[in-house]
Amino acid sequence: MDRVLNRAVGIRALAVAVVLGAFAPVAQSQIPDEFSNLKVLDQAIEKPELLETMKGFALGLGVRCNHCHVGPDNLEGMDFASDEKATKRTARRMLEMVRAINGETLADLPSLEDGEKPQHVSCYSCHRGLSEPPGHxxxxxxxxxxxxxxxxxxxxxxxxxxxxxxxxxxxxxxxxxxxxxxxxxxxxxxxxxxxxxxxxxxxxxxxxxxxxxxxxxxxxxxxxxxxxxxxxxxxxxxxxxxxxxxxxxxxxxxxxxxxxxxxxxxx
Ligand code: HEC
Ligand code: HEC
CATH class of the missing domain: 1.25.40.10 (Tetratricopeptide repeat domain)
Incomplete structure (x- = not known):
């Protein structure tokens, strides 16, 4: 699995959450322990890490879980595995893009000094808390x-x-x-x-x-x-x-x- 990406998304999510003071509590019980439709994230991802990643999405875009997942705002009976919403399918492509940027492009920049850690891009880098990036x-x-x-x-x-x-x-x-x-x-x-x-x-x-x-x-x-x-x-x-x-x-x-x-x- 791409640890670099997941760590980056997690750290950014945390940073964004702290900045926004928006630790919207997620009812863990509404979320399954097993995941059946992961195509980009590691199939064996632990629940806390998956949730951290998802909170990063939500905060990065300023949206709730049901922006991408089918179901009500309180997550009751949510069908997380469904790919029905175009926003979820787009988010998957975005995740692949962010993974490529962090894992490949930024990982070995010629300008990085020995041992210097590259910066990471997150959803927030472009979206700035809006479902569509604001543009110039x-x-x-x-x-x-x-x-x-x-x-x-x-x-x-x-x-x-x-x-x-x-x-x-x-x-x-x-x-x-x-x-x-x-x-x-x-x-x-x-x-x-x-x-x-x-x-x-x-x-x-x-x-x-x-x-x-x-x-x-x-x-x-x-x-x-x-x-x-x-x-x-x-x-x-x-x-x-x-x-x-x-x-x-x-x-x-x-x-x-x-x-x-x-x-x-x-x-
Ligand atoms: C911007 C869109 C987006 C938002 C917002 C979002 N998710 Fe997701 N979620 C995804 C994508 C994309 C996947 C699939 C990732 C993959 O294919 O590896 C996913 C997968 C999941 C899964 C695994 C489903 C399965 O069985 O495969 C769960 C559980 C989940 N999200 C929970 C949440 C929760 C809880 C929230 C709110 C805190 C949330 N998501 C917010 C896009 C989103
Ligand atoms: C490099 C900049 C960039 C990054 C990083 C990025 N996005 Fe995007 N995203 C865009 C742009 C630009 C669009 C608008 C595409 C369009 O509609 O023309 C977009 C659109 C989207 C949309 C569809 C918006 C809508 O409602 O039509 C979703 C969902 C989305 N991004 C999710 C994500 C998620 C989740 C992440 C983090 C994993 C992410 N994006 C990271 C640039 C980015």
Missing amino acids: LADVLAETARDSGPEAALEQYRALRAEHLGTGRYDFSEQTLSRLARMYAEANEFDQALAILAGAGEFYDSSPSLATNTGMVHFARGDLEAARSSFEQAVEIDPEFAPARGALARIEVMLSQPDTESAVEEP
Whole structure:
């Protein structure tokens, strides 16, 4: 049997359980002592180890046993062996994948020092406590932005941030919103880009890179005065911030010699 995997899943399950404070008690008596349909786990796995693995699944995905197994929430008369639910069949494939990652890919990385233990991947590594992995927040917001515009995307950012800041599920950093703004700017949708950056200012108002990105958008749309004032703001926040200093220097030149505009590269 794959001890490495089972230990890894067990340790991760424990870590996740401690973090979530969610040792949902499982009524052991509802669970059979013999297992009849194990295709990936060792057929001879001990019950406590199997349960630890299953709790790792449940916590990693933020679900209950009956997300994958046929039967009621209290496990009464549960048919654990049944493969009826697609989620269980998918979970088996996921288990094979995690086993391959931990047992093969991560086991002998060239960068591992002698005797250094590799890290392990668990269900939680991707799923972050959600039945479907959350995906990059910038992509989640971009979809909303495409469907419903920048205000809806900002509203979603605020709501997700209020709910998930600190859970590690999403990257709420300023870069996420900047990426969304860039998406708009690249499509020449400058008002939308500025709306996103203004929204980001709610959370990152003293960030030189946010001010610089705002300047870039003004610049791209040809509003040099507004661009200059954004770059100045960035330099005021952080006098050492090289991208803003460089952009400011170039824009000063452009503003003093308007006819060279086309010869100056973008900041
Ligand atoms: C994300 C899906 C998923 C969740 C959630 C889940 N399981 Fe499982 N369970 C599986 C898979 C997949 C297998 C089969 C593993 C294999 O083929 O080696 C399995 C097998 C089992 C078995 C062995 C059945 C048999 O006879 O072969 C038991 C018992 C079991 N799970 C109990 C639980 C309990 C208790 C919970 C809740 C704490 C739980 N499972 C949560 C996916 C899940
Ligand atoms: C490398 C990242 C990764 C890891 C690790 C991982 N998953 Fe997944 N899982 C995914 C992705 C991505 C999807 C979504 C696939 C899709 O629907 O496009 C998914 C989907 C699923 C689904 C179906 C979700 C649904 O409701 O449609 C289940 C069940 C599942 N995973 C179980 C597990 C279990 C159990 C583990 C741990 C043994 C695990 N996954 C580990 C990436 C991962």
